Amino acid sequence: MAERTSHRAAPGHTHPDEVPVPAALAALADPVRIQLVRELAGSAEWTRSCGSFDVPVGKAALSHHFAVLRGAGLVEQRDEGSRRVNRLRRPEFDARFPGLLDLVLREEPPR
Template identity: 65%
Template structure:
C-alpha cells in the first residue's frame, strides 16, 4: 500500500522561489481559484490542509492542476501522508524573493 504513495511523492517537484521569474508568479496568481487556495492556506498551520479539503468550484482534476501551478511557482510545498497530500504556504521563502507581493494577494477582498 505504501508503494503508490511513495511513487506519488517521487513525482512532487518543489521549485525554489529564488528560481521563479516574476512573470511565472504573476501567471500563477492571475487565477482567482489559486488566490483563494493561498488565502485559505495562509490561515492554517503548515501541512494541516489536504488538497481534498478545499471547497473549490472546479473538478478534482482542475484542482490538482491549480495546486501543481502553485507548487511550480514556488508558492506551495506539499507532502504526501498516506493517500492525502498536505500543503504549506511557503510564505517566508516567497517573501524573500518577492517582498510584499504575497501580502497584497492575501489582503485581496474575497
C-alpha cells in the first residue's frame, strides 16, 4: 500500500511564502472559508477539529475547503488521536500578506 506508516499522512501544507497573490485572494473569496477562518481566529490554536465548525456544507465539501485553506498557507493541521485539529497561521500569513487577514477578520459594518 501507500506509505501510511504510523500516522495518518500529513496533508500537504503550503507555506504562505510560496503562495501567489491570486491564490491567497481566491482562497479568501469564499464565504464558507471566510467563516472557517473567522471561527478559527476566535479560538485558541489546536483546539478546533474540522468537524466543529458551523458551516452549511457537508463533510466532503468541508474537507475540500480545508484543503484549499492549507494550500493557501492559511491553516495548519495536526492529527490528534482520531481528530484533526487546526491552527490559523496568522503570523506567517501576515508576514507574507500584510493586512489581508485583518481585512477578512474585521467586523463587517452593517452597511
